[in-house]
Structures are given as structure tokens and as C-alpha cells.
Amino acid sequence: MAVEYETHEHDVIVIGAGGAGLRAAIEAAAQGVSVGLVCKSLLGKAHTVMAEGGIAAALGNVWPEDNWQVHFRDTMRGGKMLNNWRMAQLHAQEAPERVLELERWGALFDRTKDGLILQRDFGGHRYARLAHVGDRTGLEMIRTLQYHAIHQGIDVYMECKVERLLRDGERIRGAFGYWRNTGAFVLFKAKAVVLATGGIGKIYEITSNSWEYTGDGHAAALWAGADLIDMEFVQFHPTGMVWPPSVRGIVVTEGVRGDGGTLRNNQGERFMFRYVPEFFKAETADNEAEADRWYEDKRNNRITPDLLPRDEVARAINAEVKAGRGSPHGGVFLDIGTRRPPDYIKKRLPSMYHQFKELAGVDITKETMEVGPTCHYVMGGVRVDADTTQSTVPGLFAAGEVAGGLHGSNRLGGNSLSDLLVFGRRAGLYAALYAKDLGGRVVVDTAQVEAIARELLEPFTRPWNENPYAIQAELQETMQDLVRIIRTESELRHALRKIDGLKDRAKKVRVEGGRTYNPGWHTALDLRSLLTVAECVTLAAIERKESRGGHTRDDYPKTEAEWGKENVVVRQKNGTIQIAREPLPEMPAELRRLFEEKK
Amino acid sequence: MPTYTMRVFRGDARRGDFREYHVETAEGMVVLDVIHRIQATQAHDLACRWNCKAGKCGSCSAEINGKPRLMCMTRMDTLAEGAPITVAPIRTFPLIRDLVTDVSYNYEKAKTVPPLRLKPPDPDGRYRMMQEDIDRIQEFHKCIECFLCQDVCHVIRDHDLKRQFAGPRFFIKIAALDMHPLDTRNRTEFAAREAGIGLCNITTCCTEVCPEGIHITDNGIIPMKERRADDYDPIVWLLRKFRGQRPEPA
Numbered sequence: 001m002a003v004e005y006e007t008h009e010h011d012v013i014v015i016g017a018g019g020a021g022l023r024a025a026i027e028a029a030a031q032g033v034s035v036g037l038v039c040k041s042l043l044g045k046a047h048t049v050m051a052e053g054g055i056a057a058a059l060g061n062v063w064p065e066d067n068w069q070v071h072f073r074d075t076m077r078g079g080k081m082l083n084n085w086r087m088a089q090l091h092a093q094e095a096p097e098r099v100l101e102l103e104r105w106g107a108l109f110d111r112t113k114d115g116l117i118l119q120r121d122f123g124g125h126r127y128a129r130l131a132h133v134g135d136r137t138g139l140e141m142i143r144t145l146q147y148h149a150i151h152q153g154i155d156v157y158m159e160c161k162v163e164r165l166l167r168d169g170e171r172i173r174g175a176f177g178y179w180r181n182t183g184a185f186v187l188f189k190a191k192a193v194v195l196a197t198g199g200i201g202k203i204y205e206i207t208s209n210s211w212e213y214t215g216d217g218h219a220a221a222l223w224a225g226a227d228l229i230d231m232e233f234v235q236f237h238p239t240g241m242v243w244p245p246s247v248r249g250i251v252v253t254e255g256v257r258g259d260g261g262t263l264r265n266n267q268g269e270r271f272m273f274r275y276v277p278e279f280f281k282a283e284t285a286d287n288e289a290e291a292d293r294w295y296e297d298k299r300n301n302r303i304t305p306d307l308l309p310r311d312e313v314a315r316a317i318n319a320e321v322k323a324g325r326g327s328p329h330g331g332v333f334l335d336i337g338t339r340r341p342p343d344y345i346k347k348r349l350p351s352m353y354h355q356f357k358e359l360a361g362v363d364i365t366k367e368t369m370e371v372g373p374t375c376h377y378v379m380g381g382v383r384v385d386a387d388t389t390q391s392t393v394p395g396l397f398a399a400g401e402v403a404g405g406l407h408g409s410n411r412l413g414g415n416s417l418s419d420l421l422v423f424g425r426r427a428g429l430y431a432a433l434y435a436k437d438l439g440g441r442v443v444v445d446t447a448q449v450e451a452i453a454r455e456l457l458e459p460f461t462r463p464w465n466e467n468p469y470a471i472q473a474e475l476q477e478t479m480q481d482l483v484r485i486i487r488t489e490s491e492l493r494h495a496l497r498k499i500d501g502l503k504d505r506a507k508k509v510r511v512e513g514g515r516t517y518n519p520g521w522h523t524a525l526d527l528r529s530l531l532t533v534a535e536c537v538t539l540a541a542i543e544r545k546e547s548r549g550g551h552t553r554d555d556y557p558k559t560e561a562e563w564g565k566e567n568v569v570v571r572q573k574n575g576t577i578q579i580a581r582e583p584l585p586e587m588p589a590e591l592r593r594l595f596e597e598k599k
Numbered sequence: 600m601p602t603y604t605m606r607v608f609r610g611d612a613r614r615g616d617f618r619e620y621h622v623e624t625a626e627g628m629v630v631l632d633v634i635h636r637i638q639a640t641q642a643h644d645l646a647c648r649w650n651c652k653a654g655k656c657g658s659c660s661a662e663i664n665g666k667p668r669l670m671c672m673t674r675m676d677t678l679a680e681g682a683p684i685t686v687a688p689i690r691t692f693p694l695i696r697d698l699v700t701d702v703s704y705n706y707e708k709a710k711t712v713p714p715l716r717l718k719p720p721d722p723d724g725r726y727r728m729m730q731e732d733i734d735r736i737q738e739f740h741k742c743i744e745c746f747l748c749q750d751v752c753h754v755i756r757d758h759d760l761k762r763q764f765a766g767p768r769f770f771i772k773i774a775a776l777d778m779h780p781l782d783t784r785n786r787t788e789f790a791a792r793e794a795g796i797g798l799c800n801i802t803t804c805c806t807e808v809c810p811e812g813i814h815i816t817d818n819g820i821i822p823m824k825e826r827r828a829d830d831y832d833p834i835v836w837l838l839r840k841f842r843g844q845r846p847e848p849a
Contacts, residue, residue, distance in 0.1 A: 044744055103726060106715040106779060108733045108740060140740055151714050159816065181695055210650040244627020250653045331753030355653060358672055462665045469639035515646030517696040519642030
């Protein structure tokens with residue numbers, strides 16, 4: 001039986017239209033190749049739009065002492081040295097130019113008194129470094145890129161979901177998916193594919209991530225034969241909303257602490273002073289007076305522990321709640337109302353003010369917020385070449401959250417938006433160059449395409465009656481309960497068994513209705529990638545027998561030097577997921593020196 | 600926990616009507632939560648758009664008890680419990696299915712707006728802008744493209760003048776570009792001829808429904824209409840270009 005589908009052909013297709021995808025598409029188009037940009041939501045709605053705090057870039061507008069070496073050092077230390085050093089170097093070096101480029105494309109960042117781009121403090125950054133627009137930086141960034149992109153001759157395929165990447169022997173040949181509006185199938189033939197699909201946060205119950213974050217890119221890359229690295233490292237943002245239940249998980253920007261807010265337990269204590277690890281002791285204030293002075297005078301004071309990297313703060317909050325010192329709804333208190341004037345708060349944090357007022361009935365200029373950890377970001381992703389972003393599959397490139405390596409075991413706030421710009425551009429550039437070199441026509445195996453299409457239609461005709469939403473909810477509960485901030489082998493193994501059970505049930509999902517904009521069907525199809533990435537995270541978490549960054553093991557609580565030299569690699573061979581340990585690229589001596597000198 | 604009766608539109612461009620669902624709610628729930636609950640338990644194929652669920656992405660626009668709003672920012676406890684609550688798709692755009700409409704008109708109009716044309720940098724290669732000069736434009740940049748202003752605008756909704764009219768969303772887009780300190784283009788002619796700003800009769804409906812509280816009419820449309828009147832004087836226009844002065848925001 002032949003299955004109908006439409007066909008589009010481009011030199012490069014970019015999957016995902018958040019910051020990385022848009023930037024990649026713009027760059028590829030600038031190289032003169034034909035570009036298709038495929039995104040599963042409407043243009044301008046991707047997750048980047050939710051980013052709040054800012055873009056980390058050592059512009060040196062506020063603190064002239066800042067430069068790429070300091071940013072590089074902060075990034076590596078924030079990632080507990082597990083980062084791909086070359087990615088971290090390129091990121092720190094190129095971020096300022098990428099921010100200035102956004103300004104030339106019309107972005108309006110908040111200004112310094114001299115009319116330059118203002119920069120704000122954020123966790124783990126030595127200097128005020130984040131270019132921002134109040135607390136809606138992501139919106140400014142995505143709109144700027146979106147309105148720049150629509151004039152570059154890029155073909156945009158909105159509300160189009162890619163299900164599989166296509167390969168022919170070694171090389172990538174395109175992708176196959178469906179239009180959400182009609183349910184009709186669509187084949188993209190392409191010489192090069194850029195994955196910019198974001199993250200996997202929808203495998204957790206309490207998450208800041210939207211419905212889109214189902215790990216499509218991670219899973220599709222794995223199935224196409226690409227390596228994933230660092231999948232055990234999941235970032236729990238320390239400050240998500242906890243009350244009321246319907247808003248649980250929505251992020252409260254780190255900018256609240258960057259702008260002077262502080263965390264307190266139910267005794268009123270600023271507890272972060274008790275949680276400064278040895279690794280950060282020398283550079284972190286040990287008393288409240290110094291911490292408060294640091295906001296104004298960074299030369300003579302050390303950073304407040306409220307702004308330790310996110311993994312540290314999330315673990316501290318977790319421990320306070322466990323010890324019975326939490327807030328009424330199972331979080332801790334975040335206070336800015338007693339520390340900064342109302343006008344300042346409303347100017348700097350307008351969305352936070354609005355969000356708490358509207359959704360929680362809390363006036364943050366007068367009352368404290370209740371906050372707790374929420375799944376926010378995955379450090380792990382497609383293993384890429386640092387300079388070109390090419391994966392281990394020729395013609396397949398990855399940038400942004402779907403790529404691994406830059407952030408090591410923990411990402412610093414603000415380093416995501418800069419990551420999207422720096423590596424989005426590189427992905428677009430090198431994908432275009434690859435496509436130009438390749439030449440010839442792309443031929444796709446139609447039998448392979450038709451087999452995929454038939455598989456995607458199965459949920460309509462199965463004789464069973466599993467509910468796709470119920471399976472997704474059970475997966476989220478499983479991950480929330482068993483693959484937590486604090487992990488242990490028995491629970492991880494238990495999670496694996498549960499995931500296996502859910503995989504069987506997912507094959508029995510039956511959906512009602514037709515193919516036109518049917519979220520039940522869409523959810524049924526998303527289960528495959530959700531379950532795959534959940535398995536990858538769990539397997540990698542079992543493998544890494546130490547605690548580091550976004551991976552904390554109750555049964556292996558120490559950070560081990562030996563593990564600091566290795567990535568956990570996940571790949572699929574003959575239909576099964578395999579785990580390997582492989583050495584990290586070694587940092588050259590001149591960069592190593594940055595960590596030996598006492599700052 | 601209060602139980603609500605929800606009357607949700609189900610159907611497509613050809614036919615459809617409101618169907619009733621009874622849903623138990625919990626503290627703090629918003630309309631979007633209720634729609635998701637119906638989806639997960641009673642109508643798996645109920646179509647709706649959403650992304651951030653925090654009022655930042657502008658995907659979940661609908662007409663709730665007849666009022667254009669974001670479903671994610673409408674708390675159930677602000678709606679009366681006794682009477683049924685109706686949730687309908689935004690009416691101005693062609694229906695795809697249930698609560699999802701075809702908003703491609705907006706994306707087509709977006710492409711027609713002439714983009715930023717950058718002025719040269721300062722002698723040191725940098726661009727400087729003072730905060731007070733960009734406050735007003737930053738207000739326009741808050742737009743989340745929920746298209747509620749487009750939905751409620753009479754020119755589009757009742758008169759269906761989509762071809763010759765860009766709508767309030769794009770008037771503030773044009774205003775933002777025209778007021779941008781680094782831009783060198785004049786879009787007055789475009790606003791009049793292509794975007795049809797003359798068709799707007801300033802009923803302020805757009806401003807009233809804006810979830811971001813942008814003063815679309817007062818700060819965007821009216822100054823642009825005034826500028827258009829001024830700009831018809833070619834000497835004023837030339838002088839302004841020559842001196843590099845930008846029109847003052849109201």
C-alpha cells in the first residue's frame with residue numbers, strides 16, 4: 001500500500017526555530033544555499049521565548065575587567081570541568097559579537113548610563129555579564145531573530161513535526177514528519193540537517209519546559225546512529241514556582257537573586273552560607289555583609305552564595321526542605337521585597353511581578369515568593385565537533401540544548417542564550433559548507449519512508465486502548481520519583497523497569513478522531529522519543545558512579561577525579577541502547593593555566 | 600474542589616458546536632489547565648495550541664465567555680462557578696479545528712513590514728542608545744504575538760479587510776521600527792498605503808484586550824496617524840531627514 005506524502009528539497013534543513021534554529025537558518029541562508037526551517041509550533045513560540053534573565057557575554061560594559069578568559073573559566077568551573085574545553089572557549093570568545101549582532105538587527109537591550117548594553121549579575125558569573133531586557137530577554141531575542149529571518153529567503157514550515165531522520169549508508173539524506181494542522185506527511189530531502197530541537201524536560205512531572213520538550217532531536221539523532229554524551233546531567237533550576245499546583249515548575253528567574261534577592265528558610269535564615277562547597281569556598285562570601293556589598297563592589301568582595309551555580313543551589317534547597325525548614329508548600333522563600341524598592345523590582349523584573357500577581361496572588365514587592373527546584377535543562381545531547389557542530393553522522397549538525405558538551409555537568413544561567421547564538425551560527429555555516437561540498441542530488445529510499453509513514457498511522461487502528469496522556473503522565477511520575485536530583489542505583493534500576501513496561505504499553509496506544517490537528521495522536525507519537533530519552537538519562541545516571549553537577553548520587557556522594565576525565569556516551573547499536581565511557585578532549589596548557597592562577 | 604461546566608467549541612470549518620464537559624478544579628487552576636484535563640480524560644483529540652503556560656508565548660488565545668483572552672492567564676476562580684463557561688476559538692481567523700485557528704494572515708503581514716535599515720555606528724564602532732530613548736519602543740517589544748488585538752479589531756473581524764489592512768499588531772511593529780534610534784527608514788507611506796492605518800478608527804478595542812498592557816492606540820497608532828499628517832508636508836519631512844531628527848513620541 002502506497003502512502004501519500006509531499007516532498008520538499010533543500011540544501012540544508014534546520015529542525016527547530018528557537019534561538020539556535022533561527023540563527024542557524026540565517027547563517028546558512030547567508031551562505032547562499034537553499035534553507036528550510038521546520039518547527040513544530042508557530043514561528044516565535046519556541047522555548048527561547050520563555051528565557052528570562054539574559055545572554056552571557058563578556059562585553060565588559062559594566063566591569064571592564066571582564067573578558068573571554070574569565071567567562072571561559074566561570075563556564076568550566078560551573079560545569080565542574082567536564083565541559084568540552086574548545087566549545088567553552090569558542091562560546092566565551094564569540095558571545096560578545098553575537099550579542100552586538102542582535103543589536104544591529106534591532107534588539108533593544110537595557111542600557112548603561114553611557115548608552116551601551118547593560119549587564120546583570122547571575123549565578124556563577126564573576127562579573128555582571130548578562131545582556132538583558134528586564135526579565136524577558138528570550139522574547140527580545142527570538143523576535144529579533146524571527147523578524148530578521150523572514151527577510152532572508154528561508155522557507156519556513158510551521159507546525160510541522162519531524163519524526164525521523166533519513167540516512168542512506170553513512171550520510172544524512174533528510175527527514176520525515178507530518179503537518180500538525182492536517183496530519184499529512186511530508187518528506188524533506190536535504191544534504192545537511194541541523195538539529196536545533198531543544199531539550200527533554202517533559203520527561204519530568206515538575207518542569208519549566210513546555211509540551212514541545214519531548215526530546216525529539218536527541219532521540220532522532222540516536223536512532224540515526226549519532227552519539228549522545230552527558231545524558232545523566234539534568235539541570236534542576238533551583239527556583240521554580242511551587243504554589244498553586246497549576247503553576248508548579250514555572251521558572252522564577254535567577255535575575256531575582258542577581259538583582260539582590262535572597263533565599264531564606266522558614267527560620268528566616270539565609271541558609272546558602274551553609275552550603276558553599278570546598279570548590280567554591282575561596283571565591284564566595286562567607287558572611288551576609290560581604291555578600292550584600294558584592295553587588296556594588298566586586299573588586300573587594302566575594303560573590304554571594306545565593307548565586308552559586310544552579311546545581312549547588314538546587315541541592316541546598318532540596319536539603320533544607322528535607323530537614324523540615326521549608327515553606328508551607330514544600331519550597332523555600334525567595335525574598336526581594338524587603339531588599340529592593342518596589343519601583344526597582346517592577347522595572348527589573350516585570351514578568352516575575354506579573355506572573356506572581358496573576359497566577360499566585362502574591363505581590364513580590366511586599367511578600368516573599370515560595371520556590372523549589374524544577375526540571376529546566378539537559379546538559380547532555382548530541383556529541384558534536386566543537387568547531388563545526390557536526391555530529392558523528394556526516395551531514396547531521398546540532399546546536400543549542402540538543403547538543404552536548406559546552407556546559408559539562410552543569411550550565412550557568414545566561415550561557416544558554418549565548419550558546420544558541422554562537423553554535424547556531426556555526427551550525428548554519430558548516431552545514432551550508434558541507435552541503436555545497438557534497439553536490440549531486442539527494443536520493444531517498446521510498447520504501448524506508450513508506451514504512452515510517454505506516455508506523456506513524458498505527459495508533460489509529462490498534463486493537464488495544466491505552467491512553468497516550470496516561471502513559472506520558474506515568475513516565476513523568478516515574479522520572480520525578482526515581483531519577484531525581486538525588487539518585488541511587490536501586491531507584492534508577494527500578495525506573496528502568498518501569499520505562500520498559502511503559503514502552504510495551506506505548507505500543508498499545510489507540511487514538512480517537514482523525515488526522516487534523518489531533519493532540520491525542522501527536523502525544524502518542526511523542527511517547528517514542530520521550531521514552532527513549534528517559535532511558536538514556538537513566539542508563540547514563542547508573543553508569544556514572546560519582547556526584548558532579550547535575551548528577552548527584554546518594555550511593556556515590558563524592559566527586560571523583562577519574563570521572564572528571566570521562567564522558568558517558570550513549571549510542572544505539574542493532575536496536576539496543578549501549579553505554580560507553582570515553583575520554584574527554586584534553587585542554588591545552590595555556591588554558592589550563594587559567595585555573596591554576598589564583599584570581 | 601469546585602466543579603465547573605465547560606462549554607467548549609468542537610468542530611472544524613465545515614461544522615461544529617459547543618459540547619459540555621464537567622471538570623473538577625483545584626486551587627489556582629487556569630482555563631488552560633481545565634482544557635488539558637478534558638484532553639487527558641474526556642476528549643483526547645481536543646485541539647488547542649499552547650506552549651509556555653505563563654503568558655509569555657501568546658499561543659493559547661481563545662474567547663472565554665465571549666472575551667478574547669489567553670487561556671493560561673485566566674484563572675478559573677475569576678469566573679462564576681454556577682453558570683457554564685464557554686471556550687471558543689478566536690473568531691476572526693479561519694477555523695482549523697476546535698480551538699485552533701489559521702493565523703497565517705499575521706505571518707503574511709509580518710513579511711511586508713520593511714525591516715530595520717541600520718545607521719552607521721559611532722566613530723569607535725559602537726552603537727549608543729539612551730534608556731529614555733528606547734523605553735517607549737521596549738513597550739512595543741513586549742508584544743507576545745497572541746493576535747488578540749487582531750482578533751478583536753473591527754476592521755479585520757467585522758469588515759474582513761485583511762488584504763488592505765495589517766492590524767494593530769503590525770502598527771506597533773511599524774511604530775517600534777520607526778522610533779528605533781538606529782533605524783534610517785521612513786515607513787509613513789507604507790503605513791498608509793500598504794498597512795492601511797487610515798482604516799483604523801481608534802476604538803481602542805485592541806488596547807483593551809492586550810495581555811501585555813501595551814498602549815497600542817495611544818502610544819502606537821495615534822502618533823503614527825499624526826506623523827502621517829505631518830509627513831505629507833514634504834518640507835517638514837526633508838528637514839527632519841536632513842537634520843537626522845526623529846519624530847517625537849507622544
